[in-house]
Each structure stands twice: as C-alpha cells, then as structure tokens.
Amino acid sequence: METGQREGEVKNTAEQGWRPAREQEVKKEVEFQNLLVVVRGSIFFNVIRFSCLESNNSMEEYKYWNA
Secondary structure, three states: OHHHHHHHHHHHHHHOOOHHHHHHHHHHHHHHHHHHHHHHHHHHHHHHHHHHHHHHHHHHHHHHHOO
C-alpha cells in the first residue's frame, strides 16, 4: 500500500520536472539493493562455512569412532 503511494508521488514530481527527488529515490533504491546483496552474500558464506565446519566435525567423529 505504502510503496504504491510513494511511486505515485515520485511519478507526479517527475512529471512536474522536479528531478532531484526522483534521483534521490533512485539512489536510495540502489543503496538498498547493494545492502541486500551484501547481506545475502554474508549469509551465503556463513552457511557454506557452517556446512564445511559440520562436515569436518563429522569426519573427526568418524575417525574417532572408527579408530
């Protein structure tokens, strides 16, 4: 609901030729996208690291129990 209203406002300001608001909006959107990419990347790497740690631990246990 709120995003639709904001898009409407941005359209109105763009039609009036008032550019700075639109450019600022785009800049915010780009920053938000970059933030999402960073967050997704860190989650992704943590999951990989965690799964690697898990597999290492299970290998250690395997060696321990089957020594």
